[in-house]
Amino acid sequence: MLLSFRVANHRSIREETELSLVATELNESTARQTPARSEGRPVSVLPAVGIFGANASGKSNVLDALRFMRKAVLESFADWGKRPGVPREPFELASEAQDESSLFEVDLLLGKRPVRYTYGFELSDDRVEAEWLHAYPSGRRQVWFDREADRPDEEGGEFRFPGNGLKGHKDVIVSSTRPDALFLTAGATLNHPALSAVHRWFVDNLWLVTSGADVPHRTEWTRTRLTDRKNGAGLRKRIGAMLAAADLGITGLTLDPESGEVQLLHRSADGTPRPLDFWDQESLGTHAWFAFLGPLFHVLDQGGVLLADELDSSLHPILAAEVIRLFQDEEANPRTAQLIFTTHDATLLGPSVVERPLDRDQVWIALKNATGESQLYPITAARKARRDDNLERRYLHGHYGGVPRLTSGEIARQIALIEEGLRATA
Template identity: 50%
Template sequence: MLLRFRVANVRSLRDEQELSFTVPAGHDPGPARTVELAGGKNVEVYPLLGIFGANASGKSNVLAALAHMRNAVINSYARWTTYGGLRRQPFALDDKSAQDTSFYEVDFVAEDGIRWTYGYELSASRVEAEWLHAYPRGRRQVWLDRDASRDEEYEFPGGRIQDRARLARTTRANALFLSHAGTDNHPQLTPIFHWFDRNLWWIDPEDDRHEREAFTIQRLQEEESRQRIEELLRVADLGITGAEIDQQPGQPPSVRLTHVSGTLLEWDQESLGTRSWFALLGPLLLALDEGAVLLVDELDSSLHPRFAAEVVRLFHDPLVNTRGAQLVFTSHDPSLLRTPSDGRLMDPGQVWLTEKDETGATELYPLTAAEPGELEDLTNSYLAGVFGAVPDITEGQIARRLLAARFTEMEAGRA
């Protein structure tokens, strides 16, 4: 399970920001799960976090940074070329940030209960630092300490990593040591590499929908998944009673959904909301089955708020989410903060907010920092701007600006 993510100098995230799944000290754990750590300690971990904020406030950049970290671990050794530099996007609105390193770090708990910390720093041309720490008995063990500014770039305190000299010698300056080890199926580090491979899957509603539709169709052809997918389509009250796979020779399989009248509609006749929901089901069920961390940008995009709320409930329900899967989503819709009966759909510790300062840098902070009252209506307070992270705009301001611009144009025309 993911415990924490820290990042700096990536897109609009100029200063170091932290996203944490752990329950703040002194707070009711609510829907959090108790995770047993190796060494006998426990930690309370949320199954879900929601990131809210105004347009262009940096919500999506948090998910993009997590996805970039995954990509670097999986691909930097095998796919990043020696001459191509590093694929990074530092903060672009000041000159200093282009010279500074970009920083990434995660804390997570592996299936055996051991907590790991892994991170790195990138400059424009090389990996400047990389580290890996384990906590098998609750105390830190340093497995890897890489610093490109030292004469001896690599240090392996305790000599715990097998074949370390060869790996260090053959890891390019612009590739991660962990990426090299995982690509080579290193016996000790491959499980850490695989954690990244099976987690931090990013779903962007603007991209890859056709691929996600195809993946859901693939899952629909599996007997154990078909019933669940069809049930989720029916429960969503789309007027759908089933699904039919159409396989033509030499063509990829396609799907037609059966509606209450018994009519089979062609896929391009289905609504955007239906197609968006269908495309989400394959990755969502895979995450629940695998106990993975899923990243969904704009969860409410093309979905009714009640659909989005049901996704939240799926991850909260321990009878459905039996493997400890986690979800991080972004949204503009504050109605996701409460239930139809005016209860809280998410605890304040699960709600994170983004806001840009006057320099264009994003600040990411938990709702708990605003200390909301126990009975406070989070939706109303959010819309009223009590917690920040809402557009700085007054009622009618856009219309007034438009009229002013039109008046200016008319005056210029008369001149």
């Protein structure tokens, strides 16, 4: 489970920013209790978090930062050495940011008897400036390793292994870790058991789903999983039920016995289910929903983390709300899979507590300041949000920030003035 994520100096996020999935005292019913404790108190985790904000506010960059961290953990040892430099993306609108490191850190609960881990690193254009892994097996912090590149002439930096927390071979991993590669990645590559367990979380988690070019790829991936001999039958039943529930006119799905192609069945005039050609006759909305369901069920089965960028662009607001409720439901989501999504759709904030699929501590706001830097904060920090507030209306009226600073009709008036000036000079 993901407890929190910290990032700094990545794309539009310059200053250190934290997204927390730890429930607060304002949570009403959606949080899941865990065996972990903090300052003597039990820790509860949120199964879903939504990031709201205007266009270009930096919402998507939060998800992209998580995706980048996963990619770095998976690829730094094998791929980063093939070309010069570290492929990071620091803040572009301040020249001094190019000389500052980029920070990425996750706080996790892993294992059947969950243990808390904190793993992170800092990157410059040329190397890994710092890296650390801390564990809390008995509630108190153990520093498993700390790495720091103090001098330009150091090969892989200085490594410290205080205490006996990280057991097993370490010298071979240190000697194999390039300045531009992560020690965690090198350790997993060399089959260190403890490091491999943390590395495995990144392999299995942080599935990024967008509303654009990846739809055909996710569609084909989902269709392939439906034909799996071991798990395909059960998945076909679940996806068929979700397609039918979406009120798309679909009654189910089947496999063509000759070609193995997945076909969606529709209600016909005579009541007989009939298939339509998936690529030529199904709507774009059907494609988006079908492509979303494959990763959705994969994450639910694995107890992973799904990153959904612009959830409202892929799904109708009613379907988006039902996806959130699916993650909130303990029976439908017994492994505590988590959903982190971005959206413009204020209807997901609901006009009333009953209609709102999110508790107050599950709502975050992204906005961009005058210098182009993104800021992220929970809605509860913007202004005291009472349980019975109409969060939708208050958000749209700008009480929490994260909405465009426009007055009604302002764009039309600006265009009219430009047109008038063009006519005057013609």
